[in-house]
Amino acid sequence: MDQALKDGVITPASVEYxxxxxxxxxxxxxxxxxxxxxxxxxxxxxxxxxxxPEGNGELNSEDKAACQLLGVTEDEFKSSQKEQ
Known part of the structure; x- marks a missing residue:
């Protein structure tokens, strides 16, 4: 189960199922x-x-889309990721 999750063939939401x-x-x-x-x-x-985010600290396209949907700035998004 863990390997399937790590490999991306199942999602975290489907593990219990x-x-x-x-x-x-x-x-x-x-x-x-x-x-x-x-x-x-x-x-x-x-x-x-x-x-x-890894590398140069820039957000990828999915993260940028999440910022727009959530109504937060990129800096707010980045800082929330560091807190986790």
């Missing part, structure tokens, strides 16, 4: 088949781990 399914008869086998065929749906799990 997958755990429940794995507890059913043959559920673990079905899950293993699923993760072998599942597309990578998250390119970078760091975006969900509260990690600050």
């Amino acid at each position: 997958h755990k429940t399914c794995c507890r059913q008869e043959k559920g673990l086998e079905v899950f293993k088949q699923y993760i072998q065929q599942a597309p990578k749906i998250l390119a970078d799990m760091n975006q969900f781990q509260g990690k600050p």
Whole structure:
């Protein structure tokens, strides 16, 4: 489960669902088949781990879009990421 999450083939929101399914008869086998065929749906799990932007400190396009949606400045967004 942890590896599938790290690889981006399941989302943090779906972990409990997958755990429940794995507890059913043959559920673990079905899950293993699923993760072998599942597309990578998250390119970078760091975006969900509260990690600050890396590199030059500039926000990526997703972070900038989040700023606009939340009505916060880029500096406010950056400082909120550092607090986590």
